[in-house]
Amino acid sequence: MPPGRHDAAGLPHKRVAAGLLITDPDQRVLLVEPAYKVGWEVPGGCVEADESPYRAAIREVREELGLELTPGRLLVVDWVPATDGRSDGVMVIYDGGTLGTDTEIVVPPAELTGWAWSDTAQTAQRLPPLLARRITQARHARATGSTYYLENGVRLT
Template sequence: MTSDHTATLPRKRMGAGVVLSDASGRVLLVEPTYKPYWEIPGGAVEADESPYAAAAREVEEELGLTLRPGRLLVTDWVPPRPDRTEGLMLLFDGGTLTPDQAGRIRLPAEELRSWAWCTEAEADDRLSGLLARRMRAAVRARAEHTTSYLENGFPTA
Protein backbone atom coordinates (compact mmCIF):
# COMPACT_ATOMS: atom_id res chain seq x y z
CA MET A 1 0.00 0.00 0.00
CA THR A 2 1.43 3.38 -0.99
CA SER A 3 0.94 6.43 1.13
CA ASP A 4 0.34 9.88 -0.24
CA HIS A 5 3.38 11.92 0.76
CA THR A 6 1.45 15.14 0.01
CA ALA A 7 -0.62 14.52 3.17
CA THR A 8 2.49 15.36 5.21
CA LEU A 9 3.25 18.63 3.42
CA PRO A 10 2.56 22.02 5.06
CA ARG A 11 -0.90 23.50 4.58
CA LYS A 12 -1.79 27.16 4.14
CA ARG A 13 -4.90 29.08 5.06
CA MET A 14 -6.62 30.30 1.88
CA GLY A 15 -9.22 32.94 1.17
CA ALA A 16 -10.99 34.12 -1.97
CA GLY A 17 -12.82 37.35 -2.69
CA VAL A 18 -14.51 39.20 -5.50
CA VAL A 19 -13.97 42.77 -6.69
CA LEU A 20 -17.36 44.19 -7.68
CA SER A 21 -17.80 47.68 -9.10
CA ASP A 22 -20.56 50.05 -10.12
CA ALA A 23 -20.69 51.99 -13.39
CA SER A 24 -18.67 54.82 -11.78
CA GLY A 25 -15.81 52.47 -10.92
CA ARG A 26 -16.45 52.44 -7.17
CA VAL A 27 -15.84 49.12 -5.42
CA LEU A 28 -18.32 47.29 -3.21
CA LEU A 29 -17.22 46.79 0.40
CA VAL A 30 -19.06 45.07 3.23
CA GLU A 31 -19.12 45.99 6.93
CA PRO A 32 -18.81 42.91 9.17
CA THR A 33 -20.54 42.78 12.55
CA TYR A 34 -17.53 41.02 14.13
CA LYS A 35 -14.57 43.32 13.33
CA PRO A 36 -13.80 47.05 13.33
CA TYR A 37 -12.90 47.44 9.66
CA TRP A 38 -14.68 46.78 6.38
CA GLU A 39 -13.97 43.84 4.09
CA ILE A 40 -13.90 42.79 0.47
CA PRO A 41 -16.74 40.32 -0.23
CA GLY A 42 -15.31 36.84 0.19
CA GLY A 43 -14.05 34.43 2.79
CA ALA A 44 -12.28 31.20 3.59
CA VAL A 45 -11.79 28.50 0.99
CA GLU A 46 -13.20 25.29 2.47
CA ALA A 47 -11.55 21.86 2.32
CA ASP A 48 -11.75 20.33 -1.16
CA GLU A 49 -13.16 23.58 -2.60
CA SER A 50 -11.44 25.58 -5.32
CA PRO A 51 -10.73 29.27 -4.66
CA TYR A 52 -12.91 30.14 -7.67
CA ALA A 53 -15.85 28.14 -6.29
CA ALA A 54 -15.30 29.72 -2.86
CA ALA A 55 -15.45 33.22 -4.35
CA ALA A 56 -18.77 32.48 -6.06
CA ARG A 57 -20.17 30.81 -2.91
CA GLU A 58 -19.14 33.70 -0.67
CA VAL A 59 -20.81 36.29 -2.94
CA GLU A 60 -24.01 34.28 -2.80
CA GLU A 61 -23.82 33.83 1.00
CA GLU A 62 -22.81 37.42 1.78
CA LEU A 63 -24.72 39.39 -0.86
CA GLY A 64 -27.46 37.04 -2.02
CA LEU A 65 -26.21 37.35 -5.61
CA THR A 66 -25.49 34.44 -7.91
CA LEU A 67 -22.69 35.36 -10.27
CA ARG A 68 -19.78 33.74 -11.99
CA PRO A 69 -16.53 35.51 -11.10
CA GLY A 70 -14.21 36.49 -13.91
CA ARG A 71 -10.46 36.17 -14.09
CA LEU A 72 -7.98 36.15 -11.24
CA LEU A 73 -6.75 39.67 -10.43
CA VAL A 74 -4.51 39.22 -7.38
CA THR A 75 -2.69 36.50 -5.47
CA ASP A 76 -1.44 37.78 -2.11
CA TRP A 77 0.72 35.73 0.27
CA VAL A 78 0.20 36.96 3.82
CA PRO A 79 2.91 36.10 6.38
CA PRO A 80 2.02 34.59 9.75
CA ARG A 81 1.16 36.86 12.66
CA PRO A 82 0.89 36.01 16.36
CA ASP A 83 -2.89 35.56 16.01
CA ARG A 84 -3.07 33.75 12.65
CA THR A 85 -1.23 31.47 10.27
CA GLU A 86 0.22 32.45 6.94
CA GLY A 87 -2.25 32.51 4.08
CA LEU A 88 -2.79 32.78 0.38
CA MET A 89 -5.53 35.24 -0.62
CA LEU A 90 -6.99 35.48 -4.12
CA LEU A 91 -9.20 38.18 -5.63
CA PHE A 92 -11.31 37.55 -8.72
CA ASP A 93 -12.98 40.09 -11.01
CA GLY A 94 -16.69 40.26 -10.26
CA GLY A 95 -17.35 42.83 -12.97
CA THR A 96 -19.73 45.75 -12.87
CA LEU A 97 -23.06 45.35 -11.11
CA THR A 98 -26.09 47.00 -12.65
CA PRO A 99 -28.37 49.10 -10.42
CA ASP A 100 -30.90 46.24 -10.64
CA GLN A 101 -28.32 43.72 -9.36
CA ALA A 102 -27.24 46.07 -6.57
CA GLY A 103 -30.89 46.47 -5.59
CA ARG A 104 -31.13 42.71 -5.05
CA ILE A 105 -28.27 42.60 -2.50
CA ARG A 106 -29.38 40.92 0.73
CA LEU A 107 -26.95 40.73 3.65
CA PRO A 108 -26.89 38.06 6.37
CA ALA A 109 -27.67 40.25 9.41
CA GLU A 110 -25.68 38.07 11.82
CA GLU A 111 -22.51 38.54 9.74
CA LEU A 112 -22.73 41.84 7.83
CA ARG A 113 -24.03 45.19 9.05
CA SER A 114 -24.01 47.07 5.73
CA TRP A 115 -22.41 47.48 2.32
CA ALA A 116 -21.32 50.52 0.33
CA TRP A 117 -19.88 51.63 -2.98
CA CYS A 118 -16.49 53.21 -2.24
CA THR A 119 -14.00 55.33 -4.10
CA GLU A 120 -10.33 54.42 -3.69
CA ALA A 121 -9.96 57.02 -0.93
CA GLU A 122 -13.07 55.76 0.89
CA ALA A 123 -11.83 52.16 0.58
CA ASP A 124 -8.47 53.22 2.03
CA ASP A 125 -10.31 54.70 5.04
CA ARG A 126 -12.57 51.71 5.62
CA LEU A 127 -10.26 48.75 4.92
CA SER A 128 -7.25 47.63 6.94
CA GLY A 129 -3.95 48.70 5.39
CA LEU A 130 -3.38 45.20 4.01
CA LEU A 131 -6.83 44.98 2.42
CA ALA A 132 -6.56 48.51 1.00
CA ARG A 133 -3.26 47.60 -0.69
CA ARG A 134 -4.78 44.38 -2.04
CA MET A 135 -7.85 46.20 -3.38
CA ARG A 136 -5.76 48.90 -5.08
CA ALA A 137 -3.64 46.19 -6.75
CA ALA A 138 -6.79 44.39 -7.92
CA VAL A 139 -8.34 47.53 -9.41
CA ARG A 140 -5.05 48.28 -11.17
CA ALA A 141 -4.75 44.70 -12.47
CA ARG A 142 -8.29 44.88 -13.82
CA ALA A 143 -7.59 48.18 -15.62
CA GLU A 144 -4.29 46.91 -17.05
CA HIS A 145 -5.62 43.43 -17.95
CA THR A 146 -2.92 41.81 -15.83
CA THR A 147 -2.66 39.67 -12.72
CA SER A 148 -0.66 40.81 -9.70
CA TYR A 149 1.33 38.77 -7.21
CA LEU A 150 1.70 40.43 -3.81
CA GLU A 151 3.30 39.62 -0.48
CA ASN A 152 1.49 41.18 2.47
CA GLY A 153 -0.27 43.47 0.00
CA PHE A 154 2.93 44.74 -1.61
CA PRO A 155 4.11 43.97 -5.16
CA THR A 156 7.29 41.90 -5.28
CA ALA A 157 8.63 43.47 -8.47
Protein backbone atom coordinates in the same frame (compact mmCIF):
# COMPACT_ATOMS: atom_id res chain seq x y z
CA MET B 1 -8.14 7.52 3.71
CA PRO B 2 -10.10 8.45 0.52
CA PRO B 3 -8.44 7.63 -2.83
CA GLY B 4 -6.07 10.31 -4.06
CA ARG B 5 -5.45 11.72 -0.59
CA HIS B 6 -2.17 11.62 1.26
CA ASP B 7 -1.43 11.94 4.93
CA ALA B 8 -0.29 15.54 5.30
CA ALA B 9 0.83 15.21 8.92
CA GLY B 10 3.70 17.52 9.54
CA LEU B 11 3.18 19.66 6.45
CA PRO B 12 2.56 23.38 6.89
CA HIS B 13 -1.00 24.67 6.88
CA LYS B 14 -1.79 27.85 4.98
CA ARG B 15 -4.93 29.91 5.13
CA VAL B 16 -6.54 30.42 1.74
CA ALA B 17 -9.19 33.02 1.01
CA ALA B 18 -10.87 34.29 -2.14
CA GLY B 19 -12.71 37.51 -2.88
CA LEU B 20 -14.23 39.50 -5.70
CA LEU B 21 -13.47 43.01 -6.85
CA ILE B 22 -16.96 44.29 -7.67
CA THR B 23 -17.50 47.86 -8.83
CA ASP B 24 -20.39 50.03 -9.90
CA PRO B 25 -20.49 52.09 -13.14
CA ASP B 26 -18.61 54.91 -11.34
CA GLN B 27 -15.78 52.47 -10.42
CA ARG B 28 -16.65 52.52 -6.73
CA VAL B 29 -15.72 49.27 -4.97
CA LEU B 30 -18.33 47.19 -3.17
CA LEU B 31 -17.26 46.64 0.45
CA VAL B 32 -19.01 44.61 3.13
CA GLU B 33 -19.04 45.03 6.91
CA PRO B 34 -18.92 41.64 8.66
CA ALA B 35 -21.08 41.12 11.76
CA TYR B 36 -18.50 38.82 13.37
CA LYS B 37 -15.55 41.25 13.43
CA VAL B 38 -14.69 44.94 13.31
CA GLY B 39 -13.84 46.48 9.96
CA TRP B 40 -14.69 46.26 6.29
CA GLU B 41 -13.80 43.63 3.68
CA VAL B 42 -14.36 42.83 0.03
CA PRO B 43 -16.98 40.16 -0.61
CA GLY B 44 -15.40 36.76 -0.13
CA GLY B 45 -13.92 34.60 2.57
CA CYS B 46 -12.09 31.44 3.54
CA VAL B 47 -11.76 28.55 1.16
CA GLU B 48 -13.24 25.44 2.78
CA ALA B 49 -11.79 21.91 2.64
CA ASP B 50 -12.08 20.35 -0.82
CA GLU B 51 -13.19 23.69 -2.32
CA SER B 52 -11.32 25.68 -4.95
CA PRO B 53 -10.71 29.40 -4.45
CA TYR B 54 -12.90 30.07 -7.50
CA ARG B 55 -15.83 28.11 -6.04
CA ALA B 56 -15.29 29.73 -2.64
CA ALA B 57 -15.65 33.20 -4.19
CA ILE B 58 -18.95 32.14 -5.81
CA ARG B 59 -20.25 30.63 -2.56
CA GLU B 60 -19.20 33.56 -0.39
CA VAL B 61 -20.84 36.16 -2.64
CA ARG B 62 -24.05 34.11 -2.68
CA GLU B 63 -23.99 33.81 1.14
CA GLU B 64 -23.00 37.42 1.82
CA LEU B 65 -24.90 39.34 -0.84
CA GLY B 66 -27.52 36.98 -2.22
CA LEU B 67 -25.98 37.33 -5.68
CA GLU B 68 -25.20 34.63 -8.23
CA LEU B 69 -22.04 35.96 -9.87
CA THR B 70 -19.54 34.21 -12.09
CA PRO B 71 -16.05 35.46 -11.29
CA GLY B 72 -13.97 36.77 -14.15
CA ARG B 73 -10.25 36.46 -14.45
CA LEU B 74 -7.81 36.26 -11.59
CA LEU B 75 -6.53 39.74 -10.72
CA VAL B 76 -4.12 39.17 -7.83
CA VAL B 77 -2.56 36.43 -5.73
CA ASP B 78 -1.26 37.77 -2.42
CA TRP B 79 0.94 35.77 -0.05
CA VAL B 80 0.53 37.09 3.49
CA PRO B 81 3.06 36.27 6.24
CA ALA B 82 2.01 34.80 9.57
CA THR B 83 0.97 37.28 12.27
CA ASP B 84 -0.72 37.28 15.68
CA GLY B 85 -1.17 33.54 15.96
CA ARG B 86 -2.38 33.17 12.36
CA SER B 87 -0.55 31.06 9.82
CA ASP B 88 0.66 32.56 6.59
CA GLY B 89 -1.87 32.59 3.80
CA VAL B 90 -2.62 32.93 0.13
CA MET B 91 -5.35 35.38 -0.79
CA VAL B 92 -6.80 35.69 -4.28
CA ILE B 93 -9.01 38.35 -5.85
CA TYR B 94 -11.05 37.67 -8.97
CA ASP B 95 -12.79 40.22 -11.15
CA GLY B 96 -16.40 40.36 -9.95
CA GLY B 97 -17.48 42.69 -12.71
CA THR B 98 -19.61 45.82 -12.62
CA LEU B 99 -23.04 45.91 -11.00
CA GLY B 100 -25.70 48.52 -11.54
CA THR B 101 -26.51 50.61 -8.49
CA ASP B 102 -30.04 49.21 -8.70
CA THR B 103 -28.84 45.63 -8.09
CA GLU B 104 -30.71 44.09 -5.18
CA ILE B 105 -28.30 43.06 -2.46
CA VAL B 106 -29.66 40.96 0.39
CA VAL B 107 -27.52 41.11 3.53
CA PRO B 108 -27.89 38.21 6.01
CA PRO B 109 -27.87 39.84 9.48
CA ALA B 110 -25.89 36.99 11.06
CA GLU B 111 -23.09 37.49 8.54
CA LEU B 112 -23.02 41.20 7.62
CA THR B 113 -24.10 44.44 9.23
CA GLY B 114 -24.02 46.29 5.92
CA TRP B 115 -22.39 47.06 2.61
CA ALA B 116 -21.36 50.21 0.73
CA TRP B 117 -20.05 51.47 -2.58
CA SER B 118 -16.70 53.11 -1.81
CA ASP B 119 -14.65 55.49 -3.90
CA THR B 120 -10.85 55.34 -3.78
CA ALA B 121 -10.53 57.55 -0.67
CA GLN B 122 -13.33 55.73 1.19
CA THR B 123 -11.83 52.35 0.29
CA ALA B 124 -8.43 53.39 1.67
CA GLN B 125 -10.10 54.74 4.83
CA ARG B 126 -12.36 51.73 5.47
CA LEU B 127 -9.98 48.86 4.75
CA PRO B 128 -6.97 47.80 6.80
CA PRO B 129 -3.72 48.82 5.05
CA LEU B 130 -2.91 45.30 3.79
CA LEU B 131 -6.33 44.84 2.19
CA ALA B 132 -6.29 48.39 0.83
CA ARG B 133 -2.97 47.64 -0.92
CA ARG B 134 -4.39 44.39 -2.32
CA ILE B 135 -7.50 46.12 -3.68
CA THR B 136 -5.45 48.96 -5.18
CA GLN B 137 -3.37 46.37 -7.04
CA ALA B 138 -6.49 44.43 -8.09
CA ARG B 139 -8.01 47.61 -9.53
CA HIS B 140 -4.80 48.31 -11.42
CA ALA B 141 -4.65 44.71 -12.70
CA ARG B 142 -8.23 44.99 -13.92
CA ALA B 143 -7.53 48.29 -15.69
CA THR B 144 -4.41 46.99 -17.43
CA GLY B 145 -5.61 43.46 -18.22
CA SER B 146 -2.88 42.03 -15.98
CA THR B 147 -2.60 39.55 -13.14
CA TYR B 148 -0.23 40.40 -10.30
CA TYR B 149 1.60 38.41 -7.69
CA LEU B 150 1.82 40.26 -4.35
CA GLU B 151 3.50 39.64 -1.05
CA ASN B 152 1.84 41.37 1.89
CA GLY B 153 -0.05 43.55 -0.57
CA VAL B 154 3.08 44.72 -2.40
CA ARG B 155 3.37 43.84 -6.09
CA LEU B 156 6.39 41.72 -7.02
CA THR B 157 5.36 40.79 -10.58
